[in-house]
Amino acid sequence: MDVQIERVVQRTRRYWYDDGLAEMAGGLIFLCVGLVFLAEAVLGSRGGSQVSALGLPVVLIGGGMLSRWLLRVAKARLIYPRTGYVSYRRARKRRALTGALAGATAGALAAVLPLLTGSHDWLPALAGVLIGIAWAWLGHAVGVTRFYLLGVVSAAIGLVAGWTRLGEAWGGALYFGLQGLATIASGALALRSYWLRTRPAEDDGETSTP
Amino acid sequence: MKPVPRDLRSLADLDRVIHEPARLMIVTILSVVDEADFVFLLHQSGLSKGNLSAHMARLEEAGYVRVNKRFRDRVPQTVYSLTEAGREAFREYCDRVKRLVETVGEQSKDAGRGT
Numbered sequence: 493m494d495v496q497i498e499r500v501v502q503r504t505r506r507y508w509y510d511d512g513l514a515e516m517a518g519g520l521i522f523l524c525v526g527l528v529f530l531a532e533a534v535l536g537s538r539g540g541s542q543v544s545a546l547g548l549p550v551v552l553i554g555g556g557m558l559s560r561w562l563l564r565v566a567k568a569r570l571i572y573p574r575t576g577y578v579s580y581r582r583a584r585k586r587r588a589l590t591g592a593l594a595g596a597t598a599g600a601l602a603a604v605l606p607l608l609t610g611s612h613d614w615l616p617a618l619a620g621v622l623i624g625i626a627w628a629w630l631g632h633a634v635g636v637t638r639f640y641l642l643g644v645v646s647a648a649i650g651l652v653a654g655w656t657r658l659g660e661a662w663g664g665a666l667y668f669g670l671q672g673l674a675t676i677a678s679g680a681l682a683l684r685s686y687w688l689r690t691r692p693a694e695d696d697g698e699t700s701t702p
Numbered sequence: 703m704k705p706v707p708r709d710l711r712s713l714a715d716l717d718r719v720i721h722e723p724a725r726l727m728i729v730t731i732l733s734v735v736d737e738a739d740f741v742f743l744l745h746q747s748g749l750s751k752g753n754l755s756a757h758m759a760r761l762e763e764a765g766y767v768r769v770n771k772r773f774r775d776r777v778p779q780t781v782y783s784l785t786e787a788g789r790e791a792f793r794e795y796c797d798r799v800k801r802l803v804e805t806v807g808e809q810s811k812d813a814g815r816g817t
Contacts, residue, residue, distance in 0.1 A: 497796070500730040504746060568774075576742025577779065578735050693741045 506634045511571050512682025515675050517559035523672030524551045529664035574690045613654055616663035620650010638678055645674050713802060719764045720795045724749055725757050729792050737783040758782060766791055
């Protein structure tokens with residue numbers, strides 16, 4: 493038996509993404525962000541910017557918490573009875589570093605964007621490319637090939653949304669809406685494939701051990 | 703005949719409980735997680751139920767693994783986690799193997815140069 497420690501570690505981490513549920517939860521958040529941008533675009537000068545200023549933090553924080561809870565429930569009902577229960581170690585240091593980095597980037601963008609004059613039509617393109625890079629990084633870290641594809645799709649949708657010069661709100665609605673749908677579709681396909689190749693475990697198999 | 707270098711002699715000191723390939727895989731899996739149940743370990747390792755049970759018993763006996771039997775939705779569930787001693791033993795095992803590989807690499811380079 494040949495044991496390659498790094499591969500075993502990667503495979504263990506990949507289990508979280510095998511069933512596509514995490515993607516579907518993430519896709520739902522993208523879709524909600526797209527809806528906030530859509531509301532901003534439709535309302536325009538009648539309070540559109542207030543809707544997005546209030547709606548985006550609510551969707552990102554509230555949606556994040558809700559999707560995490562939904563994910564836990566769905567995993568417990570659908571996945572653990574088939575291929576087993578696992579609770580991952582939280583790398584607190586790395587999480588804090590990632591959170592700080594994301595916060596600093598968001599803060600820097602929020603501070604710089606209002607200072608930029610002229611059109612912000614390129615924002616969906618920037619979001620598409622940055623999120624695409626994040627997908628590719630995740631795909632590399634956990635060894636999931638479809639995440640590279642999602643990265644390419646994200647960059648392509650972002651560039652198209654930027655190229656069409658629809659404006660910040662309509663472009664954001666187009667990018668996040670389509671990215672959300674693509675992510676949910678990818679998760680649904682992964683879930684279907686997982687469902688077809690697994691069966692519920694008969695029992696825990698360890699009941700005879702004292 | 704040349705004596706075996708001291709660094710290579712530490713091969714004999716490797717933790718035999720962890721060094722066995724199936725147990726090494728199990729401990730590696732458990733090193734990534736807080737806890738995991740028997741079904742998860744069965745799927746991830748590809749071992750048979752009996753084989754996995756035997757290896758888990760050996761790891762428990764060595765004090766490297768903690769076992770928690772409970773019910774989840776009225777279904778019995780056996781959950782395993784690495785003890786602190788288990789994590790420490792795995793860390794030490796990885797360090798030793800890394801050092802050994804480095805030593806062997808350097809020695810084969812020296813041999814290639816004819817020193």
